[in-house]
Amino acid sequence: MLTALLYLLVMVFVGAMLFFVASAVFGRSEELSPIPPGTTFTALPVAGVTGNHVRELRFQQTLRGYKASEVDWALDRLGGEIDSLREKVAYLEEVAAQSRKAGD
Structure with missing residues (x-):
């Protein structure tokens, strides 16, 4: 005993x-104050996303992979950046075509 x-x-x-x-x-x-809904610690610049920004992008790990809302946010931002760049390229190609026509 x-x-x-x-x-x-x-x-x-x-x-x-x-x-x-x-x-x-x-x-x-001790707990940190909660972050506002819809925000994330995943960061990308507001404009001018470069390849290095994408390579340095990190997502919060969850039990079954990455946090889906952060990945969706990053994909939306990158999609918007691609759309913006395509619009600029199309505009510049149009301006170049018009200047070629004016030069002929």
């Missing part, structure tokens, strides 16, 4: 020590 009590006391002591070490390492359960 004394051995069982001794084992129980040792287990309680080890558990308490693990709790205090974990508390010291991981903080005091």
Whole structure:
């Protein structure tokens, strides 16, 4: 009986020590204020997205992969950037074609 009590006391002591070490390492359960809905920590510049921006893009990991809302947001931003660049290219090609016609 004394051995069982001794084992129980040792287990309680080890558990308490693990709790205090974990508390010291991981903080005091302080929480950050929540981020506003629809926002993310994933960052891209407002305009002028470059290949390096895309290569440096990181998403929050979840249990089954990446957080879908962050990936969707990044794809929407990149799609908008591609559309914008295509519009600029089309406009510049039109201007170049008009200047070629004017030069003929």
